[in-house]
Amino acid sequence: MIGKTTALQRLSNSDGIIAALAIDQRGSLKKMLAKNADHPVTSSDLSEFKKVISQKMTAYSSAILLDPEYGLPAALARDNNCGLLLAYEKTGYDISEPGRMPDLLPAWSAKRLKEAGADAVKFMVYYDVDEPMAINEKKQAFIERIGSECVAEDIPFFLELMSYDANIEDTKGKEYAAVKPHKVIEMMREFAKPRYNVDVLKVEVPVNMAYIAGFAKDEEAVYSKEQAAAYFAEQTKAASGVPFIFLSAGVSAQMFQDTLYFAHEAGSKFNGVLCGRATWQDSVAPFAQDGAGAASLWCETKGRANIEALNTVLKETATPLASKNLI
Template sequence: MKISSGKLRGIKMLADEEGKFRMMAIDQRGSLQRMLSKVVGKEPKEIGFEDLATFKKSVVKILSPYSSATLIDPIYGYTYAAKYFPRNVGLLLATEQTGAELGGKSGKERKTRLQPGWDVSKTKRAGATAVKLLVYYRGDASPEIVQHQKEIILKVGEDCEKYDLPYVLELVSYPFKEDEDKDNLVFAKRKPEIVMDYTEEFSKPEYKVDILKIEFPAELKYCKEFCDGEFDGKKREPAYSLSEVESYCKELTRISSVPWVILSAGVKIKEFLVNVKLATDNGASGFLGGRAIWQDAAQYYPDVEKMEEWLSTSGVDNFRRLYEASKNATPYFNHKRFKSFAQMELDLCGEDWYRDYEGLK
């Protein structure tokens, strides 16, 4: 498949010199408010702009140099941290509003909202390398919810094509049925099928997605080899074996028509390291991790010096371990979309390409 010059340049900037994605996310808003509120003993709504901006700035300043690209939000994070982004590290800006609108028959189904006052054109002007959109998705949700989510994804895809920016789509499942809970056997058993479903759907060409940022296709805490409390001390009934989990990762690689990376979903670093190794050993092109990398720095807030000391030691060590865990990641140019670096082609080339390349109107 051919690719535009802007998207190719952007994807190259998101990857490291090996063509692998070792990316960090610090675009959290609501979850970060809740995290900091517990530390300082306040209500989440009392955690304001300065609190979030200060924390994000420290994370970017210390850890962004270790990432191939860093994802941040335009609301609290970008302007405070902009001068600390290294010149050779890619920049992704989030385009969705934090949280989700609830709806559907159960009242628990989620609709994504784009951030008011922000769009892809501003992302381009602000100097970003790529656009990231987070969508909560269940293919078995109410038809009107599914349609809404698809329309949002399509719209951002069209805008990314217009402004020639790479489109990173983050997909996250959630429990909404009566027999489901975030941490129960029923939801754990359904997780592989849910992740397969959205991966196959949104890697279709009509959505114009360039990289999928997706969940690990199983809950390792419910894996036979880890369910005795390996990660959090809580014993659970197994839902699958490790060999089955590996097969889920291989299936994701088979059905995804674009490179895919693993998100951390708030798990601790020990579990995320296993997720990353299993995923990248079986076809993933890397990771885009957030809280797993830096969340333990929050315990020192508002002492910036202690936060940055933790980030400079334990945070950096987390990154180094993730590099090792992802050493077998598939370079983006070796994904079946491109086949190889030598076979990558621009959609417009030749002596008159610049005449046909559309400018902004």
């Protein structure tokens, strides 16, 4: 579709790679700021922080992901050549019933997000492939509705998939690392189906890099390098030709860059990144303690260096969308 194709071009860099910055965090960002501030964190603080990141760092990004709750001033402050994704989901998930059920921002729709200037709609869902179908079918129908909305508005649909296990609380631990490849790959296989009308999958890497032999202490390793590489290759097959980009999941900038090199060497055909905390998380403390000026200075120096280093890695590792005849 012409609208979606043009929008994907606006969201990609000159190499046809999505090199996007993510700062749609809401609840988690408020906690990060509160941890470093000596005063109550307000909605204005969230909006101002996002605006600083957008003003100072979008000149080096192909797109920025924001939320319409606190991020619209930041959207207006972004570089003219930077595309815009807007989040459609409420932050967090419903705790009143099992299954981490998602919900939409009640005053928004795909139409309204497009009217607000979005080049794409992003929706995030937590998904455990091994939960009962009574739970997962609700989520599947939910995603189908959003996909249909985006088709009607001729706007790209970015689906962010967050894996978990209903019986394992710590998704960063060794126990979850052992099941993560199955969780990530199988949920990608599901949502790559044409019925969901997903244009780009935003996903985790299929392993926890901290538990690969050579990255982990020997007694902590869950996978050999060969096993981990095979999971990256299998992930690409599971995407069935649907473009997919990696999220940074809060790891350090260096670890994320190392991960992308590993993915490329393993044969992953990922099409870019939507990188959040790995890029800007170290600006939280200066902002919370000394204000926007201190955060701006960090962005102009370390923040810019983080993004430029990441862009270099992407140029060497990511597969252009154009190679899939999408732009």
